[in-house]
Amino acid sequence: MIVNNSLDEVNKREASYKTIKNIINQDDYYLYDLTGLSGGFLADINDLDLLQTYIGPSVFEEEIQKYGKAHMGGEKILAVNRTSSGILASILALVKKNTNVLHFLKEFPGHPSISRACDLVNANYKEFININNFEIPDNTSLLVITGSTMDHKVLEEDTFKKLIDMAHEKNIPVLVDDASGARLRTVIFNQKKATDLGADLAITSTDKLMNGPRGGLIAGKKDLINKIQVKANQFGLEAQAPAILAMINGLKDFDGRNLLNSLSKKEELLNLLGSSYGMFKESPTGVMVQKDDLFREVSKKGEINLSPEDICFLWSKILLKKEHIITIPAVSMPGASTTVRFDLSSKDMDNLEVKSLFNKINSSFEYLLSVVNNLDKVKSIIYLQ
């Protein structure tokens, strides 16, 4: 096995950054970020004058409340450094030692920040995907619901409501991990905002399916947000002025029609992919290949000595190095999903024909097959720039 632990993942990620730097140093470079995580930083020159420690926040606080509430609902907004930081601050504030934290989602697994935060406070953490055998035991301090998983699997609105009712019957607060869901569920699936469905807290990631910076926004009940804010400040988890500025501009810029446009591109790509591969699945705004499906497809050509995860990292690296396409496994944080996803709502799809993306998928996959059993080569592709 090639990528075995968090340190290996950090190393593969740093090598990808070097590759990206080499690519953008070329004249007339082309690079397509199809992660759906743009990390955009929209700001104009006048905004930049406001970026001083105490001046910026006094201006931005009002605006982030206004645009954050329009996007997420709720009584109050708290901007944090990442969705993971928001989850951590919430769990530090609301969960006591030896109590249960239940997490319901459409498909395993939940984002690792939730279980890791529960470990820190010594809570009992458990994930569920089946509403029929889901019960909330006494001694539960928090119900987490993921609106859309890391692989964009979206929970039905009916289930959402049932879960919220079940928790509220026992006076247990509900936190929705709506990292991508705050846009995916509402725009593509026509669902309500999590706070409008009754959730006490919802958190979204400002760089997922919108042109914002990597950051998190928590919305919800004022008294809970105030408690979370104390923890966020104590541990330095709150967003700083430059990020908040870019969040505000990202929220102002957000237009659901861009997400809806990706649907026709997806149709076109699915037609091209046709029956040549058995591994592609639809995602709400594109296509994706999950690790076991990729493993099976590659195994058709003979036995392989890599894990399903390794093959995801390898293909993602080949896409980056040979085709200049960024997908998540090449650049992700340790523990993130290894699914290779092509998000057609990404801004860079404006510069890439669907037909040309199809050709790049084909050639990168052929190359993958040609190197998969050469372990030295695989290591150099994953760990060297």
Ligand SMILES: *Cc1c(COP(=O)(O)O)cnc(C)c1O
């Ligand atoms: C991306 C994601 C997160 C974490 O977001 P970060 O900005 O990386 O902290 C949490 N939960 C889900 C469901 C996600 O998709």
